Amino acid sequence: MGMEVLSLPDHPAGRRATVLPSVAIGIWSLAAAILPAVPPAEEIVPMIRPALDWQARAASQAYSDIRYEFAEGIARIVINRPERRNAFRPETVAQLIDATHLAQFDPQVGVIVLCGAGHEAFCSGGDQTVRGDDGGYHDESGMPHLNVLDLQMQIRRCPKPVVAMVAGYAIGGGHVLHLVCDLTIAADNARFGQTGPRVGSFDAGLGAGLMARTIGMKRAKEIWLLCRQYDAASALAMGLVNTVVPLAELEEETVRWCRDMLKLSPMALRMIKAGFNADTDGLAGIQELAGNATGLFYMTEEGQEGRNAWLEKRAPDFTKYRRRP
Incomplete structure (x- = not known):
């Protein structure tokens, strides 16, 4: 031999x-x-390690484009169109609106997480294959919509913190979607940017104004006027995201942040979120803050004295309440 x-x-x-x-x-x-x-080690994409045993909510069975799940006080809403890089169509947005509403009114939910299915995209914006020539994106009946604008405001008005968990692309309308969330936890493979002027679109509302408030006017104009993409490290440096972690640790870190918030006063979180948004949402934002303040007043003995006096058909006695400086 x-x-x-x-x-x-x-x-x-x-x-x-x-x-x-x-x-x-x-x-x-x-x-x-x-x-x-066998591909080189650097080409093997790590999977996102699950941090919780997510359970599908009953409503999730009616959804075609999203998943609605729950675990340990946290609602997770997943854009489930990975074949389209989680681009949204009108049906997607309608289901996101419905699930967010359910999470808002569920007393077991303290924090909401918004993410995309898989690791390649959080959301790549509006699905251009259903964009019509009549001012919107067509649903299955052919009706044009821009209902993502309703979703943006719903996220901002939701009294519970909404956290964007971003893996892969957050582009176009998907970029604005993470922007309107209260916090953004990004994986190291995340990429951010606006594409509107490249595809004949733009967001001159929250997509422009809120971005400028978040990262500064010059940076916001750069993102919109050049339509470049930015990696996670660049997004962190400009203040576009809160933290960046390895892809495998994305869910673990997001859950860690959520658990920290679940330990805090829900009313205090509600009020401070409304306070932040009042500055950028004009009278609508002030109304949200004022409504929350009214709700707090209803819980006081002084507020209840006025109601009780009316029900008991007597004059209210406010003399026992101090006039604070």
Whole structure:
């Protein structure tokens, strides 16, 4: 049996030579021919490690484009169109609106997480294949919609914190969607940017104004006027996201942030969110803040005295309540 020298130039310890029998070389060559090539380690994309045992809510059965799940006080709403890089169509948005409404009114839910299915995209914006010539995106009946604008305001008015969990692309309308969320946790494979002027579209409302408030006017104009894409590190540096973690740790980190918020006063979180939004939402934002303040007043003895006096058909007695400086 002959002996042959097998050279291993890429061995981590450096170039070396190994002496093997000829038959071993033959077997080695045969195996290389029939087995699939193993990609280099750097090309193997890690999966997002699950952090919770998510349970589908009953309403999720009626949804075609999203999933609605719950675990340990956290609602997770997943845009489930990975074949379209989680682009939204009118049906997608209608289902997102419905699920967000359910989460808002569920007393078991303290925090809402919005994400995309898979690791390639959070949301790539409006599905251009259903965009019509009559001012919107067509639903299955042919009716044009821009109902994503309603979803944006719903997220901002929701009294519970909404966290965007971003893996992969957050582009166009998907970029604005993460922007209107209260917090953004990004994976290191995330990419951000606006594409509107490239595809004959724009968002001159929250997409422009809120972005300028978030990262500054010059940066916001750069994103819109050049339609470039930015990696997660760049997004973090400009203040577009709150933190960046390895892809595999994305859900774990997001859940960690959610658990921190679940330990806090829900009324305080509600009020501070309304306070932040009042500055950018004009009178509508002030109305939201004022409505929350009214709700707080209803809980006080002073507020209840006025109601009770009316029900009891007597004059209210407010003299026992201090006039605070």
